[in-house]
Amino acid sequence: MNIKDNLEKIKSSLPDHVTLVAVSKTKPLGDIMEAYHAGQRVFGENKIQDMAEKYEALPKDIEWHMIGHVQRNKVKYMAPFVSLIHGVDNYKLLKEIDKQAQKSERIIDCLLQIKIAEEDSKFGMTLDDASGILKSENFSELKNIRITGVMGMATFTDDDAQIGKEFNALKSAFEKLKTIEAPNFQPKTISMGMSGDYPLAIECGSNMVRIGSSIFGERN
Numbered sequence: 001m002n003i004k005d006n007l008e009k010i011k012s013s014l015p016d017h018v019t020l021v022a023v024s025k026t027k028p029l030g031d032i033m034e035a036y037h038a039g040q041r042v043f044g045e046n047k048i049q050d051m052a053e054k055y056e057a058l059p060k061d062i063e064w065h066m067i068g069h070v071q072r073n074k075v076k077y078m079a080p081f082v083s084l085i086h087g088v089d090n091y092k093l094l095k096e097i098d099k100q101a102q103k104s105e106r107i108i109d110c111l112l113q114i115k116i117a118e119e120d121s122k123f124g125m126t127l128d129d130a131s132g133i134l135k136s137e138n139f140s141e142l143k144n145i146r147i148t149g150v151m152g153m154a155t156f157t158d159d160d161a162q163i164g165k166e167f168n169a170l171k172s173a174f175e176k177l178k179t180i181e182a183p184n185f186q187p188k189t190i191s192m193g194m195s196g197d198y199p200l201a202i203e204c205g206s207n208m209v210r211i212g213s214s215i216f217g218e219r220n
């Protein structure tokens, strides 16, 4: 199957309220354009420099999502154009995003990455960390960022019960955080689910899925 067919098959299986982020990391411009011509406008990358190069080369109505771990010193390269940063897992990073967003005269939307997986390799903060940030005065003073929800990655396992438990934990974290009031906190997005687990993620309340290999084929 080609990219267009893969994309159409996935899109037809998604409920209307679920946003599809086509994860194009490591894939060439031609593959992205194939998805673009099939109507896809939201793409996800996990390396800031790769994303910046692709942004330069491709149509400007593409929405670029940073889905990978973010190094503070590289935020400046994406601040002029990034449309959503999924992996914010500490306050210092948020502060740097705010600073760079201000330089670009933008407000940048971010998701707080919550650690839901049991394995140690996944980044993210606890529910308490997230709630601490959202309730803090320091946070409410950041005028150039907006937290619009949460993101999480489940453990890499075949055990659906385990994955479901972790997705439910993210949904419940979202529901708890939602009660916090701050001008730059406008919760609406739960980013969870990848090629292997997105139908389960949607059952558990996801409204944004990040799908790569099922659209573009396996990565090397």
Ligand SMILES: *Cc1c(COP(=O)(O)O)cnc(C)c1O
Binding pocket: 023, 025, 046, 067, 068, 153, 193, 194, 195, 196, 210, 211, 212, 213, 214
């Ligand atoms: C690579 C990646 C994905 C997509 O993974 P697939 O299994 O190829 O769908 C989703 N989310 C994040 C954070 C990733 O790094």
